[in-house]
Amino acid sequence: HTIGLATTNLSLHAPSQIVAAIKSKAGEMQFNVVISMIEQPGLEASKAAVNSLLSQRVDGLIVNIPLEDAEALEIQRRCGEVPALFLDVSPSLAADHIVFDPTMGAALGVEHLVGLGHQKIALLTGPLSSISARLRFEGWQQCLAAHQLTAAAIMHGDWSSLSGYQQVLQLLRDGENPGAILVANDQMALGALRALSEFGLAVPTDVSVVGYDDTEDSACFIPPLTTIKQDFKALGQVSVDHLLALIREEEIEPEILPVTLVERQTTA
Ligand code: IPT
Numbered sequence: 001h002t003i004g005l006a007t008t009n010l011s012l013h014a015p016s017q018i019v020a021a022i023k024s025k026a027g028e029m030q031f032n033v034v035i036s037m038i039e040q041p042g043l044e045a046s047k048a049a050v051n052s053l054l055s056q057r058v059d060g061l062i063v064n065i066p067l068e069d070a071e072a073l074e075i076q077r078r079c080g081e082v083p084a085l086f087l088d089v090s091p092s093l094a095a096d097h098i099v100f101d102p103t104m105g106a107a108l109g110v111e112h113l114v115g116l117g118h119q120k121i122a123l124l125t126g127p128l129s130s131i132s133a134r135l136r137f138e139g140w141q142q143c144l145a146a147h148q149l150t151a152a153a154i155m156h157g158d159w160s161s162l163s164g165y166q167q168v169l170q171l172l173r174d175g176e177n178p179g180a181i182l183v184a185n186d187q188m189a190l191g192a193l194r195a196l197s198e199f200g201l202a203v204p205t206d207v208s209v210v211g212y213d214d215t216e217d218s219a220c221f222i223p224p225l226t227t228i229k230q231d232f233k234a235l236g237q238v239s240v241d242h243l244l245a246l247i248r249e250e251e252i253e254p255e256i257l258p259v260t261l262v263e264r265q266t267t268a
Helices: 013-028 043-054 069-079 102-115 131-146 161-173 186-198 232-247
Strands: 002-007 032-037 060-064 084-086 098-100 121-125 153-156 180-183 208-213 226-229 255-257 260-262
Touching: 002 013, 002 043, 013 032, 013 060, 013 232, 032 043, 043 060, 043 069, 060 069, 060 232, 069 084, 084 098, 084 232, 098 102, 098 232, 102 121, 102 131, 102 180, 102 208, 102 226, 102 260, 121 131, 121 161, 153 161, 161 186, 180 186, 186 208, 232 255
Parallel strands: 002 032, 002 060, 060 084, 098 255, 121 153, 121 180, 180 208, 208 226
Antiparallel strands: 226 260
16 A cells, blocks of 8 residues: 655755654555655646656555645646645645644744743744745734734745845844744744854844744754744654545544644743
């Protein structure tokens, strides 16, 4: 038995940890995993990846590529009888999916900083072509508004640590001085920490930083990163269980997984 896994670029930490978790759980269940990786997200590349997995006669598909609802539905149609489970889509998608709760993750970050007394909070989003990046961004803005706050600055990165470094460096060069930065993933937070350090700003005494993901390395950043944990091991287990249920033609509902705040040493 074989699971097909269509994934966004594995040079990013979160997708590679998701693949590792799926591969481990599938192994326990005596399923093989064949992987098709796309270089850049997009509908055409996603369709090609899915076609190549279908031609290898997989029993079911997991798709961890950021997709708009219409794109996911088109891919689902293309799969025909083969069940497909989506991991990077809107929680309201009308197709099988398991996603981490982006609104909860955004709110946890804002509430943590506001609870510490921060009011000048800058936002560093992921690429706005990604549905999850947009949902985290919207969640931050809604939660700030609920506290009568607006973002002190808005920056857009591409998930890479280098983009985080460049965006925060530019912010500081422009003379902006936020008391805190909410960052949409830990890799960009790593770059943000480097920019702050190069500017002579101390974390967390001058600037607080909150990441998002809690990837394997985040506890070893300098200082250890406070972040929103998406439990990738749990996602791997739940998504394989869920796909196997779909393969057995059992009735099963989409799931929204909770996220948690992991408080380390980048916030005060
Ligand atoms: C999402 C990660 O949070 C982000 O860091 C980045 O790696 C992105 O994936 C790549 O697409 S996790 C996803 C399941 C929403």
